[in-house]
Amino acid sequence: xxxxxxxxxxxxxxxxxxxxxxxxxxxxxxxxxxxxxxxxxxxxxxxxxxxxxxxxxxxxxxxxxxxxxxxxxxxxxxxxxxxxxxxxxxxxxxxxxxxxxxxxxxxxxxxxxxxxxxxxxxxxxxxxxxxxxxxxxxxxxxxxxxxxxxxxxxxxxxxxxxxxxxxxxxxxxxxxxxxxxxxxxxxxxxxxxxxxxxxxxxxxxxxxxxxxxxxxxxxxxxxxxxxxxxxxxxxxxxxxxxxxxxxxxxxxxxxxxxxxxxxxxxxxxxxxxxxxxxxxxxxxxxxxxxxxxxxxxxxxxxxxxxxxxxxxxxxxxxxxxxxxxxxxxxxxxxxxxxxxxxxxxxxxxxxxxxxxxxxxxxxxxxxxxxxxxxxxxxxxxxxxxxxxxxxxxxxxx
Amino acid sequence: xxxxxxxxxxxxxxxxxxxxxxxxxxxxxxxxxxxxxxxxxxxxxxxxxxxxxxxxxxxxxxxxxxxxxxxxxxxxxxxxxxxxxxxxxxxxxxxxxxxxxxxxx
Numbered sequence: 001x002x003x004x005x006x007x008x009x010x011x012x013x014x015x016x017x018x019x020x021x022x023x024x025x026x027x028x029x030x031x032x033x034x035x036x037x038x039x040x041x042x043x044x045x046x047x048x049x050x051x052x053x054x055x056x057x058x059x060x061x062x063x064x065x066x067x068x069x070x071x072x073x074x075x076x077x078x079x080x081x082x083x084x085x086x087x088x089x090x091x092x093x094x095x096x097x098x099x100x101x102x103x104x105x106x107x108x109x110x111x112x113x114x115x116x117x118x119x120x121x122x123x124x125x126x127x128x129x130x131x132x133x134x135x136x137x138x139x140x141x142x143x144x145x146x147x148x149x150x151x152x153x154x155x156x157x158x159x160x161x162x163x164x165x166x167x168x169x170x171x172x173x174x175x176x177x178x179x180x181x182x183x184x185x186x187x188x189x190x191x192x193x194x195x196x197x198x199x200x201x202x203x204x205x206x207x208x209x210x211x212x213x214x215x216x217x218x219x220x221x222x223x224x225x226x227x228x229x230x231x232x233x234x235x236x237x238x239x240x241x242x243x244x245x246x247x248x249x250x251x252x253x254x255x256x257x258x259x260x261x262x263x264x265x266x267x268x269x270x271x272x273x274x275x276x277x278x279x280x281x282x283x284x285x286x287x288x289x290x291x292x293x294x295x296x297x298x299x300x301x302x303x304x305x306x307x308x309x310x311x312x313x314x315x316x317x318x319x320x321x322x323x324x325x326x327x328x329x330x331x332x333x334x335x336x337x338x339x340x341x342x343x344x345x346x347x348x349x350x351x352x353x354x355x356x357x358x359x360x361x362x363x364x365x366x367x368x369x370x371x372x373x374x375x376x377x378x379x380x381x382x383x384x385x386x387x388x389x390x391x392x393x394x395x396x397x
Numbered sequence: 398x399x400x401x402x403x404x405x406x407x408x409x410x411x412x413x414x415x416x417x418x419x420x421x422x423x424x425x426x427x428x429x430x431x432x433x434x435x436x437x438x439x440x441x442x443x444x445x446x447x448x449x450x451x452x453x454x455x456x457x458x459x460x461x462x463x464x465x466x467x468x469x470x471x472x473x474x475x476x477x478x479x480x481x482x483x484x485x486x487x488x489x490x491x492x493x494x495x496x497x498x499x500x501x502x
Contacts, residue, residue: 023454023456023457026458030484033485033486036484040480
């Protein structure tokens with residue numbers, strides 16, 4: 001196998017030898033260190049064999065000596081392929097240029113990828129990395145991944161581990177976030193615990209300070225729940241001011257109203273579409289034959305395609321296809337029950353947008369209000385149990 | 398009877414000096430004979446491939462018969478579809494359906 005590959009690279013000639021002293025011909029060839037292979041007897045006085053190009057040039061005197069006739073049956077191997085392309089200078093220049101350009105282009109960074117972040121947004125990390133000099137178009141050998149990683153660690157405190165790897169034309173940043181350090185309570189700064197929103201107190205637990213509200217009491221926003229000002233007996237003018245601490249849980253309500261509509265506009269795609277193609281070259285967008293949407297009602301979707309070889313060798317070329325889908329809008333009448341259902345669903349979505357993450361949902365109430373003109377409105381109320389206390393410094397101290 | 402025996406003895410005596418000093422030495426020192434004595438080394442894989450090292454030249458080549466001159470006589474290979482796969486000044490590789498191998502003195 002290896003020998004055959006070597007023979008192909010060196011190039012060889014398939015020859016047809018005719019004559020009466022073929023054995024003599026072969027013997028002389030071997031004695032003169034001409035390597036022959038694949039010798040086959042064809043007829044009584046002829047055989048075919050393969051010989052290297054170098055060996056072939058030495059055959060003439062031997063053929064004359066033994067009275068054999070040598071004919072070339074075929075040429076095979078890399079040198080002959082090369083010879084065929086020798087005259088095509090532009091082709092060779094193109095091939096060389098391609099290799100060179102390919103190498104040149106792949107020595108730049110064309111994309112930055114961030115993985116593993118949860119709290120820190122990808123944008124902040126990428127922003128930081130761009131400032132550190134790692135951005136598309138930068139010579140990749142100039143990047144010191146170790147430096148970038150340690151600088152990133154310094155700049156973004158939330159990160160506990162960073163790895164920067166340059167792979168192909170892509171910079172892969174792998175991060176791991178540390179557990180946030182618990183907030184230090186500065187007991188020297190006096191404060192009150194006040195309500196973040198309206199609600200009904202369901203439980204109150206004071207660590208320090210004076211309870212200002214009772215369980216079951218309705219509180220308004222910014223009302224003091226736990227007071228940091230503790231009066232001392234016999235010294236009413238000079239109360240003790242301390243840092244109030246505690247948890248205050250209250251029932252809170254979030255509601256939203258959505259009118260019930262029995263008439264709906266339904267969007268369906270007609271199947272007709274129009275593409276606007278843009279070429280992306282080195283983060284510059286070039287529009288090709290752009291036209292405005294030919295449709296009255298349409299959705300626009302942007303499809304981005306970037307050229308890459310494998311996963312890691314991203315090239316700075318790409319396409320953006322702005323695709324318009326034509327829509328058909330049909331006015332439809334639906335039953336009241338269905339309309340109510342969708343209205344409740346929308347209202348719930350609207351209401352739950354305001355519910356904080358750590359709140360515990362206790363109850364969901366839905367009701368319908370009918371006005372005099374027959375317009376029905378769906379109302380959804382979400383009852384939650386949440387900690388409404390937050391610290392507010394006592395001013396002036 | 399005794400005369401016949403004598404003849405045989407004579408023959409034996411005549412044959413003994415044929416074992417050369419080189420051969421004795423190579424036997425004694427366990428040296429490879431193909432190097433010391435300049436005799437061919439034949440390697441055969443099944444009946445399809447035959448590698449002859451240390452040969453002198455081809456005497457006859459045909460599809461069904463090959464004769465090769467070596468230091469230990471002429472080797473005659475018969476078979477079908479015989480082909481010389483490789484030939485250099487030291488070794489020769491025969492490929493084909495080999496049916497017999499003979500040493501002709």
